[in-house]
Amino acid sequence: MDRGSLIVIFSLAALAIAISGMLAPEDVPVVLDLTGTHRVASLAPCITATLRALGAEDSIALVSDFCPDSDGLPRGGTALAPDLERILRCGARVLLVRSATALPRSELRRVGTPVELPWSTIEEVTKSIETIGSLVNRKQAADDLARRMRETLSSVPSPDAPRVLLVIGDSFDEAGGLWVIKPNSIHGAVLAAAGCRNAIEKPMSGTPQLSIEGLHQIDPDIILHMIPGDDSAGRSRGDIRQDYATLKGLQAVRRATVGRVCHPRILDEGPELLELVAAIQQEVELLNRGESR
Numbered sequence: 001m002d003r004g005s006l007i008v009i010f011s012l013a014a015l016a017i018a019i020s021g022m023l024a025p026e027d028v029p030v031v032l033d034l035t036g037t038h039r040v041a042s043l044a045p046c047i048t049a050t051l052r053a054l055g056a057e058d059s060i061a062l063v064s065d066f067c068p069d070s071d072g073l074p075r076g077g078t079a080l081a082p083d084l085e086r087i088l089r090c091g092a093r094v095l096l097v098r099s100a101t102a103l104p105r106s107e108l109r110r111v112g113t114p115v116e117l118p119w120s121t122i123e124e125v126t127k128s129i130e131t132i133g134s135l136v137n138r139k140q141a142a143d144d145l146a147r148r149m150r151e152t153l154s155s156v157p158s159p160d161a162p163r164v165l166l167v168i169g170d171s172f173d174e175a176g177g178l179w180v181i182k183p184n185s186i187h188g189a190v191l192a193a194a195g196c197r198n199a200i201e202k203p204m205s206g207t208p209q210l211s212i213e214g215l216h217q218i219d220p221d222i223i224l225h226m227i228p229g230d231d232s233a234g235r236s237r238g239d240i241r242q243d244y245a246t247l248k249g250l251q252a253v254r255r256a257t258v259g260r261v262c263h264p265r266i267l268d269e270g271p272e273l274l275e276l277v278a279a280i281q282q283e284v285e286l287l288n289r290g291e292s293r
Contacts, residue, residue, distance in 0.1 A: 038135055041092040041112065042067070043079040046119060049270030050129055053145060056136040061092035068265060079103055087111045094135060119269060122189050126150045145271060152274055153186075155193040162284060165199040165210075165220040165252075166191055168267070170227050170234040170260065172243035177211040181226070186269050187276075194280035196222075216249055222287055223252045224280065225260040226267070233262055257287045 041062040042048040048067045051060055062076045074090055077083035079097035084107060087095065093112040097103060098119045108114040115135065117128035126146040133142020166181035181187045184203035191198055199220035200210070210218075223244075227234035237260055244253045252258050261279045265272045 038094040039092045040094045040096050040135065041076055041087050041090060042096050043076065043082065044096070044098040044117075044119070045265070045268050046125075046270035047096045047098065047117065047132065049265065049268060049272060050132055050145070051136065053271040054133055054136065054138040054141045056132075056138050059136040062087060062090040079108075082108060082111075084111050096132065096135075120186070122150065122153045122186065125186065125269065149271070149274065152277060153189045153193045155195070157192050157195050157197050161195055161197045162221040162288070163199040163218075164191060164196040164222045164224055164280075164284065165215075165218065167223060167225045168208075170225050170240055172240070174212055174243075177209050178215065180208050180210045182208050186273065187226075187267075190273050190276050191280065193277045194284065196280065196284060212247070216247075219250055220252055221255075222257045222259065222284060223250075224283060225258075227260055227262045228266050229262055229264060231262050234260065256290070259283045259287045 038059065039061045040051070040059055042051060042060055043064045045064065045067045048060065048063050051057065057071070060073060062074050063070050064078050065075045066078060067075070074086055075083075076086045076090065080100065080102055082095075082104065088111045095108055095112045095114045097108065097114050097116055099116045103114070103116070105114060115131070117131060118124035119128055126149055129146040129149070130139075130142050133139045133145075165178075166187065168179040168181065172178070180200065181191065181198070182204040183191075183198040183200050185208075188198055199218045201218075225234075225240055237258070240260060241253075241256065241258045244250065244258055247253050261276070261283050263272065263276055263279060266276060
């Protein structure tokens with residue numbers, strides 16, 4: 001073998017060793033001091049939206065594949081399926097992830113320090129917002145946002161409030177049923193904050209799907225379809241109501257109180273939830289006045 005070939009082989013070997021050193025082995029996690037201000041990798045849309053709401057855009061080095069707007073930032077997969085190479089290249093060593101049982105913690109620790117943020121209840125969300133604020137030097141803004149979310153989303157509707165069913169998307173599958181919002185969820189708390197009772201009274205587990213038979217049993221006062229996008233997105237109220245035309249036994253069909261609520265991030269669980277409360281309130285008021293046609 002000539003000298004040139006040997007140089008190439010040794011160079012490639014050295015490069016491989018360098019890369020393996022950058023991706024630290026599982027038993028040698030990267031440990032950082034989490035005090036002060038950090039550039040962070042945000043691996044959940046709700047976390048990215050929170051950072052932006054706090055005015056900490058400059059702290060974001062990378063976002064998840066599911067963030068709707070990247071603003072030119074690199075994407076690094078998701079917390080459950082991270083792109084370790086991209087995360088490493090972005091330079092952030094603080095990885096903000098939403099808590100989940102299946103998190104690949106050992107993989108994440110190879111490229112940084114994962115900060116797990118619980119995000120399943122309003123109390124968890126507000127505490128996680130405060131944690132984020134501490135990491136990016138936006139403590140006062142985070143405390144203010146957490147307080148507003150805690151106060152708004154802890155509201156309890158009156159006993160005579162309208163019974164509303166929130167349906168995910170603008171489609172209606174009579175055979176498969178409706179995908180709905182559970183009462184025991186963050187969006188369930190949003191509905192309550194909007195002054196409405198969830199037409200589904202008992203907590204749901206598993207797949208949030210409601211059969212047509214189940215729909216007749218709960219017979220909601222109002223049915224609202226949640227559509228990602230602005231007001232021009234998805235199907236019109238008239239088209240959605242046409243899907244229910246044969247279900248005359250439902251009071252929402254007879255009273256024409258089947259409506260829709262649109263928001264670009266309607267299924268996200270960050271600060272946009274405050275906007276969603278107002279949007280639901282507005283649609284319910286229009287439907288009750290017969291003005292949402």
